[in-house]
Amino acid sequence: MAETITTQQQLAGWAKPDLDLSNADWQSGSQGAGDVQIAFVEGFIAMRNGGRPESPSLIFTPAEWRAFVVNAREGEFDLT
Template sequence: MEVPTKGSLVDLTHAAWFKSSRSGPNCDNCVEVAFVTGGIAVRDSKNPTGPALIFTPDEWDAFVGGTKDGEFDLA
């Protein structure tokens, strides 16, 4: 499956998807991540044939940094 993103196509056909090590074995609210040529893909683990979001490495780094800094924590 090819996904159009930021002016190019990203091929997800052979993407190696994985869940966070923080995801529990019975958790049904998980996302999966794959490092692909040109970026990082994220999808809903319950819908593996559904849409995927594609982030540039800089966007991904900003997200991971914000997560570590508590930027997205609920008050």
């Protein structure tokens, strides 16, 4: 029998606030459709798909964001 995982269980240990992103100042890295957008909100960094702004945003602490950016620059996420 497949176990149903609730949203509460998925967020267990999630130590991040439920941020209000409705008035966030989203910044885009390019002018293309579907690009990534980021916003700085209450000491956190939110990232979303600019082509689908209604979809969920990822929330990073400053340390997580730095690790993400450093690893992206080093090619960790390249499709090679």
